[in-house]
Amino acid sequence: SMASPTLLMRVVASAYSVAEKAATIVRNVMATGDLGIVEKSGANDLQTKADRLVQKSICASLARKFPKVTIIGEEELPPDEVDEELIEDGHCEEILKKTCPAQYTGIKEEELVIWVDPLDGTKEYTEGLLDHVTVLIGIAYGGKAIAGVINQPYYNYEAGANAALGRTIWGVLGLGAFGFQLTEAPAGKHIIVTTRSHSSALVNDCISAMNPDSVIRVGGAGNKIIQLIEGKASAYVYASPGCKKWDTCAPEAILHAVGGKITDIHGNSFQYNKEVKHMNSAGVLATLRNYDYYASRIPSTVKQSLVP
Numbered sequence: 001s002m003a004s005p006t007l008l009m010r011v012v013a014s015a016y017s018v019a020e021k022a023a024t025i026v027r028n029v030m031a032t033g034d035l036g037i038v039e040k041s042g043a044n045d046l047q048t049k050a051d052r053l054v055q056k057s058i059c060a061s062l063a064r065k066f067p068k069v070t071i072i073g074e075e076e077l078p079p080d081e082v083d084e085e086l087i088e089d090g091h092c093e094e095i096l097k098k099t100c101p102a103q104y105t106g107i108k109e110e111e112l113v114i115w116v117d118p119l120d121g122t123k124e125y126t127e128g129l130l131d132h133v134t135v136l137i138g139i140a141y142g143g144k145a146i147a148g149v150i151n152q153p154y155y156n157y158e159a160g161a162n163a164a165l166g167r168t169i170w171g172v173l174g175l176g177a178f179g180f181q182l183t184e185a186p187a188g189k190h191i192i193v194t195t196r197s198h199s200s201a202l203v204n205d206c207i208s209a210m211n212p213d214s215v216i217r218v219g220g221a222g223n224k225i226i227q228l229i230e231g232k233a234s235a236y237v238y239a240s241p242g243c244k245k246w247d248t249c250a251p252e253a254i255l256h257a258v259g260g261k262i263t264d265i266h267g268n269s270f271q272y273n274k275e276v277k278h279m280n281s282a283g284v285l286a287t288l289r290n291y292d293y294y295a296s297r298i299p300s301t302v303k304q305s306l307v308p
Contacts (some may be wrong), residue, residue: 053267104174115138124196143271152222195238246278
């Protein structure tokens with residue numbers, strides 16, 4: 001008989017369904033036209049009703065099924081009772097059928113940390129740049145991002161009324177990543193994807209040093225990693241603090257599952273244990289291929305400005 005699915009595969013299978021529920025909430029809030037926007041630290045740091053409801057939905061749904069897992073979400077919310085209609089109890093059968101990589105078969109609930117960004121690209125969401133928006137659920141073990149789910153609630157939204165809206169990408173280290181077509185950026189082209197709303201002299205100096213053929217400015221860390229794995233960009237370069245662990249955990253797991261690499265500007269890998277500071281204060285450098293080319297071109301002035 002088949003062995004019962006491991007804890008890790010059950011968590012990923014549940015996170016998949018929880019992310020699909022989250023996408024429905026994101027679309028429903030937008031459809032009402034009342035986003036309930038509040039500024040957190042300023043005009044580029046926003047929270048909407050979707051951020052709040054989605055975080056409650058994801059955290060409560062996963063906590064109910066996996067009570068000993070540590071779950072860390074972006075939004076600081078009062079510990080209210082969560083409305084039952086926000087709870088998602090389902091899971092993705094397809095994921096349960098896959099074999100858990102051997103090194104993760106013995107994981108216990110209390111050893112997992114789940115990093116949640118309920119709505120990555122909030123500013124873009126409020127401005128109607130809906131394809132930038134993602135829901136991120138990253139799963140860490142031993143301080144490493146080992147699995148992740150990225151939902152794009154508005155994938156295909158410009159493809160016409162009959163197109164299926166939204167998609168869910170997921171991956172596990174040692175197993176692979178699914179839900180998209182892995183594509184490499186054009187050979188010999190240096191296409192940089194970077195921040196849209198958090199630019200600075202430092203960010204731009206670092207990009208110039210890469211001698212790029214073109215620069216794509218978009219919102220959302222999840223969205224930027226998708227640009228890499230679908231071959232639209234060859235490197236994600238962000239020479240600035242501001243990115244947080246919940247922005248990078250899920251994308252990192254998916255990128256690493258397909259052989260890519262993500263670090264800070266100094267080449268340090270990110271740590272995701274529950275005690276870690278939330279800010280990725282030394283920026284981000286990520287590629288699907290040719291990491292060393294980009295890493296070698298980061299100016300020392302940029303490195304000196306960004307302390308890990």
